[in-house]
Amino acid sequence: MSQYGLEGHTVRRYDGELNHLHLRVVELGGLALHQTRSALAALQERDVRIARAVIGREWEVNRLDVSIDDDLISVIARRAPVARDLRIVMAFAKTVNELERVGDEANKVARLAIGLFDGFRLDPGDAQMWDVQTMGRRVVELLERAMDALDRLDVVAAQAVAGSRRELDAECQAGLRRLTTYVMEDARNVGQVITLTQIIKALERIGDHARHVGEYVVYLVSGEDVRHQKCQPDDPPTGGGAAPDPG
Amino acid sequence: MNTSTSDLEPKSVQTSYVQPDRTAAPRATVDREVRRTVGDVRVAEPRIRCNDINVYYGTAHAIKGVNLDVARNEVVAMIGPSGCGKSTFLRCLNRMNDTIDGCRVTGEILLDERNINTREIDVVPLRAQVGMVFQKPNPFPKSIWENVAFGPRIHGLARTRAQLDEIVESSLRRAGLWEEVKDRLEKPGTGLSGGQQQRLCIARTIAVQPEVILMDEPCSALDPISTAKIEELIDELRQQFSICIVTHSMQQAARVSQRTAYFHLGDLIEVGATEQIFTNPQHKLTEDYITGRFG
Secondary structure, three states: OOOOOOOOOOOHHHHHHHHHHHHHHHHHHHHHHHHHHHHHHHHHHOOHHHHHHHHHHHHHHHHHHHHHHHHHHHHHHHHOOOHHHHHHHHHHHHHHHHHHHHHHHHHHHHHHHHHHHOOOOOOOOHHHHHHHHHHHHHHHHHHHHHHHHHHHOOHHHHHHHHOOHHHHHHHHHHHHHHHHHHHHHOHHHHHHHHHHHHHHHHHHHHHHHHHHHHHHHHHHHHOOOOOOHHHOOOOOOOOOOOOOOOO | OOOOHHHHOEOOOOOEEOOOOOOOOOHHHOOOOOOOEEEOOOOOOEEEEEEEEEEEEOOEEEEEEEEEEEEOOOEEEEEOOOOOOHHHHHHHOOOHHHHOOOEEEEEEEEEOOEEOOOOOOOHHHHHHHEEEEOOOOOOOOOEHHHHHHHHHHHOOOOOOHHHHHHHHHHHHHHOOOHHHHOOOOOOEHHHOOHHHHHHHHHHHHHOOOOOEEEEEOOOOOOOHHHHHHHHHHHHHHOOOOEEEEEOOOHHHHHHHOOEEEEEEOOEEEEEEEHHHHHHOOOEHHHHHHHOOOOO
């Protein structure tokens, strides 16, 4: 835990409620991270059983999401939080939303893995998988750092996560360009390249969600809203055909 | 919670109004560290400007060099723990502290650029200009009509009964009470409900055409519906008056005010836009108080 505390209320039950919320959000983050790692393991191992297990656990992410939302609404209704408590509640609510979407994207990757390896109709070679694995490692590392910042409410670590958009964009663009060359070489590659492109886009979205978690931790701790900083005029647009990051 | 010296410092460096050097201040302040108010205490074209206000009850230093402006058409909420001096400061603004034995107020209180904290100022017209609503509704033991008409009559704002009737009706309408009492104006004001009595007191205050209305915990004795009516009224009155409200209800301060001032042990710790104070206060004491971590 950082110097920044959730505790110290005269009404100590309020401390308990905020700590409980924090624990549950971290728990959801851990689950989303596990789902992402498992989906990538399914790709790495070419194992559809792992992918099916990811899909089977999706309901746990959704259940936790709904349950934490209930807790948040209860705190808002009963405690009427203000100042840092208000930022805590708002940041947790938004973080939960991001983590639930991480779960959705992991689920999507798992489904795409099944499409690739169930019967090995579209089995891509190791060379084609290289970019997916590289992107996957980078995204998992970013998500781990985001969860660590959230767990410790560490504003410095969170700022580093929030500021990592360009690296992730560059990685994604490079991967998509390389995949395009496989189609140019042999049109019969188009099936698996489309699937791998979808996987890379899903991983990019997971990275975006991780970044957003970092932004919410910065807001929670410092009160500074660092979202949408790419809107600064000196920030050049990224090249390639990737869809712009909405957030 | 213990308040260490570091607690008394702003969380971060902010544009602050540095209180003037008070080397000539009375003994009670000699060893005291000069505290800075976080946030901008000044506004453009203030209705009231307070410069270095100190209040002493005998040797007790109750308000310590407070500087604060009140703008036109705004509600300023004053919050803080019991004994922090917020009500004392409020009472300075219409010289109500004059009625307390041993109370001494120093500094400048400019109402429309005229210092009201001097002996030359007649407090009777001043208190019409700066009206006050108290915690407990205090209607006169007279009829509803008399309660409202009393002020305009003694201040010579009306010459005829018809003019008084007009003032009574318009004041009661502005206080949101007309529809409820128009058929029983001759009945005693004390026979109204608590919320109605408080609105009657507000009608009585605005009947003398004040510039500023001071409210000292005006809803603390009222039920939630009456409180909501008073808060709605405050919002409407803001269009014409400057309003300073002391409240123990943080939610009420957040709902009704445009600026909030946090007092602590006689110091004005932080002033800011209410939204900012309740989402991202800059001083640790302010944050600890409004989030219920203080004391």
